[in-house]
Amino acid sequence: MRQxxxxxxxxxxAGLSTATVTRVLQQRxxxxxxxxxxxxxxIEETGYRVNTLARALxxxxxxxxxxxxxxxxxxxxxxxxxxxxxxxxxxxxxNVLLYNVEGDPAEERRGVETLLDRRVDGIIFTTAVDPxxxxxxxxxxxxxxxxxxxxxxxxxxxxxxxxAGSSAAMEHLIxxxxxxxxxxxxxxxxxxxxxxxxxxxxxxxxxxxxxxxxLNKYGLPVDKQLVAxxxxxxxxxxGFAGDGALYTEEFLGVANPPTAIFATCDILAAGxxxxxxxxxxxxxxxxxxxxFDGTYAPFLTPSLTTVQQPMLEIGxxxxxxxxxxxDAPESEEPAVQRREQLTTYxxxxxxxxPAPDR
Amino acid sequence: MRQxxxxxxxxxxAGLSTATVTRVLQQRxxxxxxxxxxxxxxIEETGYRVNTLARALxxxxxxxxxxxxxxxxxxxxxxxxxxxxxxxxxxxxxNVLLYNVEGDPAEERRGVETLLDRRVDGIIFTTAVDPxxxxxxxxxxxxxxxxxxxxxxxxxxxxxxxxAGSSAAMEHLIxxxxxxxxxxxxxxxxxxxxxxxxxxxxxxxxxxxxxxxxLNKYGLPVDKQLVAxxxxxxxxxxGFAGDGALYTEEFLGVANPPTAIFATCDILAAGxxxxxxxxxxxxxxxxxxxxFDGTYAPFLTPSLTTVQQPMLEIGxxxxxxxxxxxDAPESEEPAVQRREQLTTYxxxxxxxxPAPDR
DNA sequence: TTCACATATGTGAACGATTACATATAGTAT
DNA sequence: ATACTATATGTAATCGTTCACATATGTGAA
Numbered sequence: 001m002r003q004x005x006x007x008x009x010x011x012x013x014a015g016l017s018t019a020t021v022t023r024v025l026q027q028r029x030x031x032x033x034x035x036x037x038x039x040x041x042x043i044e045e046t047g048y049r050v051n052t053l054a055r056a057l058x059x060x061x062x063x064x065x066x067x068x069x070x071x072x073x074x075x076x077x078x079x080x081x082x083x084x085x086x087x088x089x090x091x092x093x094x095n096v097l098l099y100n101v102e103g104d105p106a107e108e109r110r111g112v113e114t115l116l117d118r119r120v121d122g123i124i125f126t127t128a129v130d131p132x133x134x135x136x137x138x139x140x141x142x143x144x145x146x147x148x149x150x151x152x153x154x155x156x157x158x159x160x161x162x163x164a165g166s167s168a169a170m171e172h173l174i175x176x177x178x179x180x181x182x183x184x185x186x187x188x189x190x191x192x193x194x195x196x197x198x199x200x201x202x203x204x205x206x207x208x209x210x211x212x213x214x215l216n217k218y219g220l221p222v223d224k225q226l227v228a229x230x231x232x233x234x235x236x237x238x239g240f241a242g243d244g245a246l247y248t249e250e251f252l253g254v255a256n257p258p259t260a261i262f263a264t265c266d267i268l269a270a271g272x273x274x275x276x277x278x279x280x281x282x283x284x285x286x287x288x289x290x291x292f293d294g295t296y297a298p299f300l301t302p303s304l305t306t307v308q309q310p311m312l313e314i315g316x317x318x319x320x321x322x323x324x325x326x327d328a329p330e331s332e333e334p335a336v337q338r339r340e341q342l343t344t345y346x347x348x349x350x351x352x353x354p355a356p357d358r
Numbered sequence: 359m360r361q362x363x364x365x366x367x368x369x370x371x372a373g374l375s376t377a378t379v380t381r382v383l384q385q386r387x388x389x390x391x392x393x394x395x396x397x398x399x400x401i402e403e404t405g406y407r408v409n410t411l412a413r414a415l416x417x418x419x420x421x422x423x424x425x426x427x428x429x430x431x432x433x434x435x436x437x438x439x440x441x442x443x444x445x446x447x448x449x450x451x452x453n454v455l456l457y458n459v460e461g462d463p464a465e466e467r468r469g470v471e472t473l474l475d476r477r478v479d480g481i482i483f484t485t486a487v488d489p490x491x492x493x494x495x496x497x498x499x500x501x502x503x504x505x506x507x508x509x510x511x512x513x514x515x516x517x518x519x520x521x522a523g524s525s526a527a528m529e530h531l532i533x534x535x536x537x538x539x540x541x542x543x544x545x546x547x548x549x550x551x552x553x554x555x556x557x558x559x560x561x562x563x564x565x566x567x568x569x570x571x572x573l574n575k576y577g578l579p580v581d582k583q584l585v586a587x588x589x590x591x592x593x594x595x596x597g598f599a600g601d602g603a604l605y606t607e608e609f610l611g612v613a614n615p616p617t618a619i620f621a622t623c624d625i626l627a628a629g630x631x632x633x634x635x636x637x638x639x640x641x642x643x644x645x646x647x648x649x650f651d652g653t654y655a656p657f658l659t660p661s662l663t664t665v666q667q668p669m670l671e672i673g674x675x676x677x678x679x680x681x682x683x684x685d686a687p688e689s690e691e692p693a694v695q696r697r698e699q700l701t702t703y704x705x706x707x708x709x710x711x712p713a714p715d716r
Numbered sequence: 717t718t719c720a721c722a723t724a725t726g727t728g729a730a731c732g733a734t735t736a737c738a739t740a741t742a743g744t745a746t
Numbered sequence: 747a748t749a750c751t752a753t754a755t756g757t758a759a760t761c762g763t764t765c766a767c768a769t770a771t772g773t774g775a776a
Contacts, residue, residue: 049471049474049475049498050475051415051475051477052475052476052477053411053414053415053420053476053477054415056411057409057411057412057415062411071441072430072437072440072441073434073437073438073440073441074434074438076431076432076434076437079430079431079434079437080431080432082430082431082456083429083430083431083458086456086457086458087458090468095455095457095472095476096456097453097455098440098444098454098456099444099453100441100444100445110448113407114453116407117407117408117409117410118410118411118453119409119410119411140407241656241657267657270657270658270659271657273659274659274660274661277659277660278660296654296657298599299599299625299628299629299654299657299658300628300657300658300659301628301631301632301635301658301659302632302635302636303632
């Protein structure tokens with residue numbers, strides 16, 4: 001950081017006090033029109049730029065939101081949520097400090113500490129890993145919004161209706177005449193099995209419930225051979241799509257194979273498409289495929305019918321909640337925690353079609 | 359920001375002065391072992407967390423890098439570069455403030471100003487839009503690294519060898535016996551045509567040159583019907599893959615269609631794959647496809663042979679350069695600008711195979 | 717005339733750290 | 747004994763803002 005022009009320089013240049021310059025900067029208090037012009041001229045001539053640090057220190061407000069998330073790559077879901085948050089933040093003069101956690105509780109902890117030290121005005125946890133870390137933030141008095149995956153710690157939250165999304169996908173397939181529908185998703189008991197802290201509302205559970213309930217609704221049996229539950233957050237590059245590919249391989253080996261596959265993540269669906277192609281099976285002629293998220297869907301072959309998540313909106317709402325809290329009087333603090341639920345919509349593309357005749 | 363424990367509280371709690379607490383915090387100067395323990399205990403007991411703002415204000419160093427980039431979504435390339443920068447930054451106790459520009463010069467300008475006001479220690483421009491904005495940063499004395507697309511403004515830079523990457527892809531195809539190879543890429547004269555500022559080294563030009571030169575090298579003709587040049591940075595969701603799909607459609611209509619397609623971006627290649635699938639053409643049996651970047655490659659059907667960019671490394675090196683500059687004595691300032699060139703590598707997957715017999 | 721009030725500007729104390737400098741003690745070489 | 751040095755700690759200025767408070771002038775009502 002080189003030598004910078006300060007507000008004192010501007011004041012001196014304009015022959016005024018720093019207080020007056022501040023009044024112009026903040027646009028409040030009494031300032032004569034003429035004086036204001038002088039100040040603006042002085043700012044222009046000196047090339048003054050406000051030092052946000054000093055301002056933040058004095059005002060006890062950094063105009064910065066912290067965003068802890070799984071990782072902006074390779075799963076574009078998080079990148080999109082982050083983008084949504086940033087865009088909304090910018091609208092209100094806020095910036096977002098991103099922190100990629102990659103599912104590591106220790107890293108998440110470091111992230112929270114970093115953000116606390118930087119005195120962010122609020123923290124967004126998109127898929128929090130360890131409730132302790134959420135608690136740490138809350139204990140330090142920072143407003144928190146949890147997104148997608150939420151712990152038992154009481155904070156604001158932005159969620160989506162996974163059950164409805166999952167149901168919509170199933171209704172779509174059944175409408176097309178499919179009766180044997182395979183499911184690839186996360187194992188609701190994954191965290192429990194590993195002794196890791198679980199989320200309050202498990203998205204894996206909700207999506208699976210949608211699958212099961214819709215089948216039941218139409219009197220269709222749930223065939224365990226057609227339900228594959230794997231790790232959900234092992235987002236490593238090929239590995240993850242690899243899961244989808246592997247499970248699909250298994251489905252094809254079943255005595256009475258499915259005519260459709262519902263994968264609860266576009267990446268899993270991508271893997272499924274790869275396996276089907278390798279087997280020379282046409283999509284959707286021989287097999288329909290539905291994904292979830294709407295990340296890779298438009299780019300896949302064939303383009304993927306998917307349960308589209310409003311990712312930008314999710315991030316945007318999270319940011320908005322935190323920003324609204326800033327302006328709100330302190331007294332409002334112990335109010336009820338906001339819990340917003342956004343909705344998905346089914347985006348029909350080329351990977352789904354009528355069930356083949358048998 | 360609620361009431362916080364300050365260094366004064368810690369000092370009082372330990373019955374010492376703030377100077378001593380700072381000495382412990384900064385781990386320098388003389389502090390008796392016993393005293394140090396008292397301080398650490400006081401920190402523990404009071405739950406003290408350093409206020410980074412105050413520190414940065416005094417030290418004239420924010421331990422923050424600014425990163426202006428196109429957009430972390432939907433093209434995962436940028437997300438990956440950003441991740442690489444962040445990871446490297448974290449290693450040295452730095453944070454990265456991201457700013458998505460989306461190709462808008464005005465937004466980029468706001469980004470630079472925001473970062474300057476926040477007194478970041480350095481700025482990374484990943485695909486700078488307007489040289490004026492780069493100049494603005496430089497003029498303010500902030501160290502700058504330009505990545506990928508570089509303007510004429512003299513700064514440090516991290517680039518990749520596009521020519522070599524493109525050549526490698528072509529060599530690979532020719533080795534497989536392909537002689538009619540189509541090219542989908544960015545138009546080197548795109549910016550010029552639109553009267554927009556151009557980059558110093560045009561990646562579009564370099565990649566096209568690799569294509570042309572390798573064809574020439576093997577005595578193969580460059581057929582203009584097989585060269586499609588489009589907008590490069592219109593990264594809108596489907597639109598971009600749509601370009602790849604559209605151009606491929608055209609190639610198939612040519613009297614003597616190609617047996618391979620080289621697209622200078624995975625997204626374009628994704629579009630090509632979609633069109634081929636729609637036409638019932640097998641990949642790689644009827645047509646080979648090569649991409650560039652290594653973003654979507656593993657997820658496509660079939661998985662895509664691509665020119666892999668070392669995205670994490672690109673971001674990492676950019677961050678590293680800026681961080682090294684921090685520790686360097688001020689005198690080193692007017693030294694030569696670093697210009698690093700990283701190399702790509704061809705990642706062969708399932709989308710390329712021997713040229714079909716005719 | 718006097719007081720109240722709106723307008724306009726300045727003074728100096730914060731904000732929470734770091735750091736140059738001062739002070740104090742003990743050990744050691746001269 | 748003196749002077750020097752290493753060790754240990756404290757004092758107060760400083761970073762660049764904002765803001766509570768003080769001051770000053772002009773205007774209109776009582």
